[in-house]
Amino acid sequence: MNKNLIAVAVLAASAFSTSVFAEDGKVNFSGTIIPQGCEVTADTVNQIVDLGKVSVTSFPSSGATAGSKDFSLKLKNCPTTITAATVRFDGIQVPGNNSILALTDEANVATGVGIQIADNQNKVINLHQDSNEYPLVSTGENILKFVARYVSTSATVTAGPANAVSNFTIVYQ
Template identity: 50%
Template sequence: MKKNLIAAVATVSILSASSAFAADGQVNFTGEIIDAACTVVNSVSNPLEVNLGKVAKTAFTGSGSTAAATKFTLQLKDCPATVNTASVKFDGTSAAGDNSVLALTQESGVATGVGIQLSDASNAVLPLFTASAAYPLSSTQTNDLDFVARYIATAADVTAGPANSVASFTVNYN
């Protein structure tokens, strides 16, 4: 009797555990590791420095308003002939869970109510962790991948202070 009770409890446990693994769907991850990639050129410094300047807090007229749009360029050279285009993904800390805004680096006296927004060459907002539009590549010359960074108000009130941030990027080849 005792063995039957133990067997019954074990069977119920196994059935309960198997129902915990029930799936609602599947995700297939695909990709490819390529033999060679382009060389990323940072002609001025490594890491690339993008200076958004000193902007008055009165430049912001409310949440969603922007200021200090600044173009920056990632350059790729020595690209293999086997890749025709590349896209770029920027990674960093999002502001208040909004992946379209890069959070400011927390430091003494940091500005509040503002973050940094990135856009691609067509001026389309480029959320973090999302591939940009594809840029054509040449294997025989330096390729300029143009982007724009700007401050964006994330609240009605913006306070003054340092407004710096850091993002890393990954080049994905197509």
């Protein structure tokens, strides 16, 4: 009988208690989904940027860069209401550094190095953040220029495949 009484008391107490959550603030998200954006040209929508074969001796210290290669995204058929855009690159970052894209995990992958992307002003673009703004025209092809390069993340770089993948999103202004 005492066990039943205790169970009823616990059940009754839980019915009257409320959960308490600490609230330090809130985040409001906003944005707009537009009916049509620019068309990314077929030759740049799924491209391969070949950074070439670079020697481990090209990275004498952490933060050294090598193998820079220009690439671009081309946009056409932009609506007349869109006059500018930024680009957000995403992907897996090197732990603790959102400006360096981690290499794809594969057999014998190189270590101590990642890939960095910079805009047409040579400003490094952090992953998941907007690039500088590129002006757009509706009556022609828009070329958004970037550069990719290897960057060492430690004092020691080992040899091996050094590939990475980044998706991109065009964000219209």
